[in-house]
Amino acid sequence: xxxxxxxxxxxxxxxxxxxxxxxxxxxxxxxxxxxxxxxxxxxxxxxxxxxxxxxxxxxxxxxxxxxxxxxxxxxxxxxxxxxxxxxxxxxxxxxxxxxxxxxxxxxxxxxxxxxxx
Numbered sequence: 046x047x048x049x050x051x052x053x054x055x056x057x058x059x060x061x062x063x064x065x066x067x068x069x070x071x072x073x074x075x076x077x078x079x080x081x082x083x084x085x086x087x088x089x090x091x092x093x094x095x096x097x098x099x100x101x102x103x104x105x106x107x108x109x110x111x112x113x114x115x116x117x118x119x120x121x122x123x124x125x126x127x128x129x130x131x132x133x134x135x136x137x138x139x140x141x142x143x144x145x146x147x148x149x150x151x152x153x154x155x156x157x158x159x160x161x162x
Contacts, residue, residue: 056133
């Protein structure tokens with residue numbers, strides 16, 4: 046089942062810009078990233094993994110032990126274009142990890158069961 050978030054106008058506009066070889070406008074990029082991060086948090090509620098897409102946003106998600114202070118033990122970080130591709134199914138988790146497009150730390154930081162949205 047796909048999320049209605051991936052069909053939002055801002056996500057589609059950002060993907061179109063990327064497909065055309067352009068960088069989306071900053072505000073559009075931020076809104077698209079945050080829309081899909083919110084969808085991930087809704088799909089995998091919890092606070093055991095922090096997903097970061099600097100400088101646009103971050104969420105905590107995935108059920109499990111909650112982290113409260115300092116750097117979380119389970120972190121996933123990536124560029125905005127990688128996040129949009131993963132969230133919408135244009136890039137697989139395995140391929141992104143193999144290509145070094147994702148920085149992952151912690152034993153709970155595998156999001157492959159939750160992506161694409």
